[in-house]
Amino acid sequence: MRNFLSEKVTSLKPSGIRKFFDIVSEMKDAISLGVGEPDFDTPWHIRDEGIYSLERGRTFYTSNAGLKDLRKEIANYIERTQKISYNPDSEILVTVGGSEAIDIGLRAVINPNDEVIIPQPSYVSYEPCAILADAKPVIINLKAENEFRLKPDELINAITPKTKVLILPYPNNPTGAIMEREDLEVIATIIKEKDILVMSDEIYSALTYKNSHVSIASIDGMKERTILINGFSKAYAMTGWRLGYACAPKEILSQMTKIHQFAIMCAPTTSQYAAISALKNGDSDVEVMRRAYNQRRRFLMNAFEEMGLECFEPYGAFYVFPCIKEFGMTSEEFATKLLMEEKVAVVPGTAFGECGEGYLRISYAYSLENLKIAIERLNRFIQKLRN
């Protein structure tokens, strides 16, 4: 029989997380700090709206771009948080999670061999999505000494005449890094000069702990060259609802909508109705969760300081990214040993790019009680290693 498989797909590296997942799932009493989704339940009024939509029999497809009312609420939300105006009729597309938006956004703009710049460590799907879209991924290895922010010289060095897209993943998973207005302004200047498109993945935008998040699209002259991606998963604890959105200039958005229309049809209808309530009435819920995350973040930073574990202070998302280079092990060795000896699961930094070597991603989407137990075990583990 012939080999029916696509070479492009078979050559994709399997996710570094998967392998670890298999080990952890077999362990019974392991405490996991390895989860990339909120521990909160979706606020009740949002769930209630979803249930109500089902009761009324709203079980049909919506328009390809998503419910008009939802697109209007998304436009309002971006207007009130970022002061950017998007036209809900032509510049907003409701997608199946932020991840669909990443995929179709790249497919809509890439010609074979275009280069896509991907700063790492970052979310696992940018690189494979770029490859599947026939782009050549160009990786920037971000540095801890810059708090994993993207620096202008790093960007300039990565740009070639073939560069088409820069992926800007802030607030960042796995590092928790943010980009502030001053950081974005210099990046924007280079982007405009070199005529590049930005795909800004802002899925964690509601979860920042210094200043409010700034979108690069809000900088002068950037809206027309940005695909802004956001969603409901992290801010409203709605991961399983699979709902995100993309905002982009209408020329790009209409091409994305074409792919979405043929591949997906529309995002889940129940989720769309629920999401209207999230945007209309969810601000205070987000604030309650943000506060809880911030308390846990401070707790972890303090604990690391007490145990002498090096870690830059992250101001976004719900991850910390401590450095374990002092122990002379790879991230994977460290994480495996920690799991075996103390039954605490964390994700090796290398799951998010080679430059994550020497780091761990620790999620604080867990209750303080849980974090306390896990930290106690981690502390015991590293004291043992040091002796």
Add this chain to the structure above:
Amino acid sequence: MREELLAILEKNSRIDFKELSILLGVEEQAVLKELEALEKEGIICGYHTLINWEKTSIEKVTALIEVKVTPQRGQGFDKIAERIYNYPEVKAVYLISGGYDLLVTLEEKTLKEIAGFVSDKLSTLDSVLSTATHFILKKYKDHGTIINKKSVDEREVITP
């Protein structure tokens, strides 16, 4: 800091200064000072424990009593409220808008004791016009806490 401090304490009054200072990102001294101020200003009125008595062998009956009263000249409802809340078995007294005036929460060991309180002590007060007693059969949620909530983490153990 004040609002966040209160929000934490309302959920967990046993938390110590050190942890509060870590969670709030301020010095321990600052927490101490703020707590003293909150107590002095009467904003923090006590540190209580939420107990699910149903799970103990101790018998307790709780009733909510709607009370209609005639307010007294010059003192409004305060005087009559005081006469009621001074009974230790009265756990809460609220002035209510709407169909009646005072809502009284009463806790006793038996139904009979509650009935006795209402007929002997409450109804006989001069300004009390009428009462309606409701017994609590089951507490689902109290002080923002869902009683008997089972929390199981249903998330996949590791996700990107």
